[in-house]
Amino acid sequence: METALRIRQLNKHFASGRHALRNIDLDVRRGEMVALIGASGSGKSTLLRHVAGLVAADGESDSLIEIDGKRVQQRGRIDRDIRRVRAQIGFVFQQFNLVARLPVLVNVLVGSLHRMPWWRSWTRAFTREERTQALEALARVGIADCQAQRASTLSGGQQQRAAIARTLVQGAKVVLADEPIASLDPESSRKVMEILARINREDRCTVIVSLHQVDIAMKYCPRVVALKQGEIVYDGPSSALTAPLLRELYGVQADELLAPPSGEAQAQVHVLPQPALVPLAAAA
Numbered sequence: 001m002e003t004a005l006r007i008r009q010l011n012k013h014f015a016s017g018r019h020a021l022r023n024i025d026l027d028v029r030r031g032e033m034v035a036l037i038g039a040s041g042s043g044k045s046t047l048l049r050h051v052a053g054l055v056a057a058d059g060e061s062d063s064l065i066e067i068d069g070k071r072v073q074q075r076g077r078i079d080r081d082i083r084r085v086r087a088q089i090g091f092v093f094q095q096f097n098l099v100a101r102l103p104v105l106v107n108v109l110v111g112s113l114h115r116m117p118w119w120r121s122w123t124r125a126f127t128r129e130e131r132t133q134a135l136e137a138l139a140r141v142g143i144a145d146c147q148a149q150r151a152s153t154l155s156g157g158q159q160q161r162a163a164i165a166r167t168l169v170q171g172a173k174v175v176l177a178d179e180p181i182a183s184l185d186p187e188s189s190r191k192v193m194e195i196l197a198r199i200n201r202e203d204r205c206t207v208i209v210s211l212h213q214v215d216i217a218m219k220y221c222p223r224v225v226a227l228k229q230g231e232i233v234y235d236g237p238s239s240a241l242t243a244p245l246l247r248e249l250y251g252v253q254a255d256e257l258l259a260p261p262s263g264e265a266q267a268q269v270h271v272l273p274q275p276a277l278v279p280l281a282a283a284a
């Protein structure tokens, strides 16, 4: 088994005293597409930020996070070589994180900066080959015709697709998408999720995507990891995650996860067979 992500004993207390992540152990195999679900405040973003090496775990813990066998952080210390590890990780955040005033093509080309000598990255002297590659990535996500526009003029869905194109140019092995569809309409959400599923299938890119809605997770991700108050309460096939099981796991909070952004896929949750409660250990 090629492990794309390994997390051991991850704990995080914020300065406020909030215990945001509790004893997280998680392995994701290369080429998996995994949904991270949970009610608001359950720790999804905090977990992804730890995986990205943007936040350090509790110092006194025996924690470890590795991507593709390379250490992101251990015992609360971000690895010195984190830039090299991050070059393997593509980020797609809710807030798009594109440079608004720059053209879409340049935003996508930023994905290739880690392969360049510093002087070229400073002058943004991209080669013809790099530009062609960026255009191909934009074509794959269906927005090649927007390449010359400023990023700020794109719709939310288009900006998210540009962020995905940037991860393609980067050659990311693992894509971390933190609520990438949270602020999008149903049609844009569908497009973004389909593109993520396609790069997972076609490029064997490991995708870990945090989502609010279970119906979307079930539609696109074979595996679901569910968090509740910083703890993994379910890790298993999305097909086994039924509405009654969610209610059992989350109580009243389940309604937040079952509420559809549109009517689109919600019916799937209800037509599934009665739940076989999957114990955590067996599901992992």
Ligand SMILES: Nc1ncnc2c1ncn2[C@@H]1O[C@H](COP(=O)(O)OP(=O)(O)OP(=O)(O)O)[C@@H](O)[C@H]1O
Pocket: 014, 015, 016, 018, 020, 038, 039, 040, 041, 042, 043, 044, 045, 046, 047, 212
């Ligand atoms: N920098 C911080 N300082 C203090 N507490 C924080 C910080 N970041 C997150 N938290 C707390 O940690 C908990 C988990 O937050 P997190 O943003 O990871 O949840 P989430 O599942 O991503 O929520 P949402 O779906 O609303 O984005 C919350 O209680 C939040 O208030």
